[in-house]
Amino acid sequence: MLELGFVFLFAILIGVFTALGRRRGARPAALRPVEALQSLPDTVGQAVETGRRLHISLGSGTIGEMDTAAALAGLTVLDQISAVAAVSDKPPVVTTADGTAMFLAQDTLRNVYERQNASQRYDPTSARVAGLSPMSFGAAVTGMIKDESVAGTVLVGSVGPEAVLIAEAGSRANINTVAGSSDPSAQALLFAAADNPLVGEDLFAGGAYIGRLPAHIASLRAQDVMRILIGLAIVVGVIAKTFGFLP
Amino acid sequence: MKIRFWGIILVAIAVSAGLITLLGYFVNVPVLLGLRLQFVAWASILAAVAVGLGALNLLGVHLKKISDQSGGWVYSIFLVLSLLGVIGASMAAPFLGMGSGPANTTNAWVFKYIVAAVGTALSGLLIFFLVFAGYRLLRRRPSVASVTFLIVALVSILGMAPQLPELPDLGLRDLWIWISQVPAVAGARGVLLGIALGVIATGLRILLAVDRPYGE
Numbered sequence: 001m002l003e004l005g006f007v008f009l010f011a012i013l014i015g016v017f018t019a020l021g022r023r024r025g026a027r028p029a030a031l032r033p034v035e036a037l038q039s040l041p042d043t044v045g046q047a048v049e050t051g052r053r054l055h056i057s058l059g060s061g062t063i064g065e066m067d068t069a070a071a072l073a074g075l076t077v078l079d080q081i082s083a084v085a086a087v088s089d090k091p092p093v094v095t096t097a098d099g100t101a102m103f104l105a106q107d108t109l110r111n112v113y114e115r116q117n118a119s120q121r122y123d124p125t126s127a128r129v130a131g132l133s134p135m136s137f138g139a140a141v142t143g144m145i146k147d148e149s150v151a152g153t154v155l156v157g158s159v160g161p162e163a164v165l166i167a168e169a170g171s172r173a174n175i176n177t178v179a180g181s182s183d184p185s186a187q188a189l190l191f192a193a194a195d196n197p198l199v200g201e202d203l204f205a206g207g208a209y210i211g212r213l214p215a216h217i218a219s220l221r222a223q224d225v226m227r228i229l230i231g232l233a234i235v236v237g238v239i240a241k242t243f244g245f246l247p
Numbered sequence: 248m249k250i251r252f253w254g255i256i257l258v259a260i261a262v263s264a265g266l267i268t269l270l271g272y273f274v275n276v277p278v279l280l281g282l283r284l285q286f287v288a289w290a291s292i293l294a295a296v297a298v299g300l301g302a303l304n305l306l307g308v309h310l311k312k313i314s315d316q317s318g319g320w321v322y323s324i325f326l327v328l329s330l331l332g333v334i335g336a337s338m339a340a341p342f343l344g345m346g347s348g349p350a351n352t353t354n355a356w357v358f359k360y361i362v363a364a365v366g367t368a369l370s371g372l373l374i375f376f377l378v379f380a381g382y383r384l385l386r387r388r389p390s391v392a393s394v395t396f397l398i399v400a401l402v403s404i405l406g407m408a409p410q411l412p413e414l415p416d417l418g419l420r421d422l423w424i425w426i427s428q429v430p431a432v433a434g435a436r437g438v439l440l441g442i443a444l445g446v447i448a449t450g451l452r453i454l455l456a457v458d459r460p461y462g463e
Contacts, residue, residue: 069446099301129301147318193380204445
């Protein structure tokens with residue numbers, strides 16, 4: 001029941017911070033600078049101005065398994081970015097290695113075009129399965145970045161060592177690569193290989209930084225509170241164990 | 248109005264299914280446990296269908312590329328031929344006495360001698376990409392973090408390398424063992440904690456119907 005209490009406390013904190021953020025006269029939230037996310041508007045602007053495509057990748061993870069949340073974070077970023085990038089001559093292209101994530105990406109893109117009253121510009125092949133295994137996905141995206149005149153890559157999702165191939169392709173094409181993964185070892189690789197790596201939980205902060213969505217900002221604050229509580233619990237646990245209060 | 252009504256129904260179904268599945272993990276009530284298992288089984292079936300549709304999407308994208316003769320279309324021909332060839336061989340396997348099901352001899356051969364071999368070769372290339380990436384990192388983002396990253400990477404590579412008896416012991420192996428067991432584990436746990444909190448927050452936003460990846 002302790003786990004359920006933890007989840008309920010987290011949900012209550014998100015609700016409280018959302019309500020506080022939406023009340024009248026609430027000051028805009030001050031977020032710590034995340035260089036990778038701050039570079040996104042320039043990359044999107046460059047894609048629109050040069051009439052090239054923006055590439056958004058949800059990684060090689062699978063919806064319905066451990067990677068679900070990372071792919072959903074990628075969908076939030078897709079929704080926010082494609083709303084701006086959709087006015088470009090060439091629509092953004094979305095890649096994934098999972099059929100379910102592909103359907104969600106297609107749905108997100110279709111909604112973006114419908115909101116802009118431009119449904120006729122929606123192309124279902126803009127969201128595609130690049131490869132069905134992690135390495136084939138990485139290899140296929142590498143070729144796509146070169147062949148489809150991509151202006152920038154935003155990779156938010158679960159991705160393994162194949163992330164290096166994608167970041168390297170971006171580097172060779174001289175385009176900005178913003179990339180983050182829920183896999184810590186891939187994060188280390190991306191730190192070296194990507195222009196703008198997303199470290200740790202920055203992967204899940206896209207909605208708060210790009211769209212300034214109140215619920216996303218609230219969930220960032222709730223995460224901070226929970227992190228402090230967990231940190232305190234670890235310190236108290238260590239002290240209790242050291243002095244023999246815990247078995 | 249019709250769309251809004253269906254939107255509310257979709258949200259109600261998604262939130263209920265999510266809450267029941269979540270409670271099924273934490274509360275020991277047989278009905279909730281049964282419902283959770285049923286929902287997960289349905290999700291697995293849908294995911295399997297989505298894999299098939301994903302393969303069709305892959306085929307469609309590459310057929311369009313061939314028809315438009317857009318960049319890299321020659322590679323698309325190989326992809327389409329390979330895809331159709333593997334499906335055809337897999338379907339013909341039972342009639343040729345090569346076993347049936349996903350583990351038939353044809354599939355096993357393709358995976359062992361083509362997919363695994365090419366995947367391993369590609370993985371082997373990653374180390375070279377990483378060396379170049381490390382060099383570029385110093386030029387692109389010279390900072391305390393990037394210098395630390397490169398020094399630790401160098402110490403790790405040298406520490407893991409076989410020790411030649413002719414060379415003096417500089418203590419690199421001990422340093423690498425300490426780095427991998429103390430600061431690396433501490434840092435990895437910190438990153439994992441942040442990711443776990445992000446995962447829970449993302450899940451809760453969907454359960455609270457704030458984020459709706461299943462439609463407007």
